[in-house]
């Protein structure tokens with residue numbers, strides 16, 4: 447089922463949490479609402495769910511106005527960060543619950559419920575723990591059961607609010623991939639709230655980047671990462687070095703003091719001699735963590751620039767250039783993104799070196 451959000455406004459006191467939001471989610475898509483704490487993600491999700499009423503604007507399900515439809519009639523499934531399974535019920539009964547409480551006319555037979563719950567437990571790869579109780583499961587297993595329980599009633603829309611937020615980093619990573627595969631199997635329209643950009647990029651078909659109750663950009667993970675519409679999106683999606691002005695000149699470009707240039711750490715190349723459009727720096731620190739090395743360079747004006755490169759490449763470079771803390775080097779940008787200060791749209795997404 448498709449979801450449309452039209453001119454949606456919501457405020458709590460003086461806090462604007464939805465500032466004239468418009469959004470189209472096609473049927474079967476998995477969309478991530480991504481943004482920092484307080485940006486309005488959960489409020490938007492709760493309005494879509496029918497748990498919160500907007501001040502104005504509408505939510506359409508499959509083209510029909512559902513803004514004032516009761517939450518129970520919206521056929522939405524929920525998974526929250528702390529989804530409390532019923533402690534006194536087995537896993538099997540937890541998943542069966544939504545079907546057992548249906549009115550008699552729509553309630554499936556015991557045999558159908560058994561078949562359905564077994565299928566769902568297989569889908570979330572936990573059929574072997576059907577007879578256990580929630581306290582006998584790990585956090586990751588509990589969230590998979592929460593998802594099976596949400597899917598049992600065949601929701602038209604699945605809403606997930608930081609479902610893996612309480613889990614440790616390794617389990618989170620596993621569950622992200624698992625959720626992606628699961629969605630590829632069941633194709634239910636899903637909206638997923640997260641403040642973790644990596645999670646959004648790995649899981650979602652499209653990302654809605656939110657900031658202060660507004661939508662900054664909607665696009666595929668590649669679109670928002672490679673072509674950020676605003677400085678906020680660029681900075682929220684990963685580390686970036688910021689330079690005021692042009693710091694040199696791009697061919698044919700005019701210099702504007704209001705311009706801000708951004709270069710991601712992995713888009714800077716370290717070279718041993720000055721060239722056109724390079725920046726003179728001094729190595730101040732090299733930190734290798736796992737497969738990558740982060741280099742911190744100091745510029746002549748005292749500010750710092752970060753460079754990131756694969757560990758093996760750093761080892762070769764260090765030998766070739768004889769680099770150590772305090773060594774002089776030059777940086778060349780493979781790609782530069784420019785914005786006019788004040789958050790105007792990008793004026794250039796310039797692959798040419800310009801520093």
Ligand SMILES: Nc1ncnc2c1ncn2[C@@H]1O[C@H](COP(=O)(O)OP(=O)(O)OP(=O)(O)O)[C@@H](O)[C@H]1O
Nearest residue numbers: 458461463481482483484485486487488489490641
């Ligand atoms: N029921 C409420 N009453 C008053 N203020 C609220 C209420 N719900 C949310 N807010 C405020 O609205 C703003 C947006 O909250 P919301 O939970 O939608 O943001 P979020 O992006 O989901 O943040 P987080 O990632 O921290 O959950 C916050 O400043 C929050 O304090």
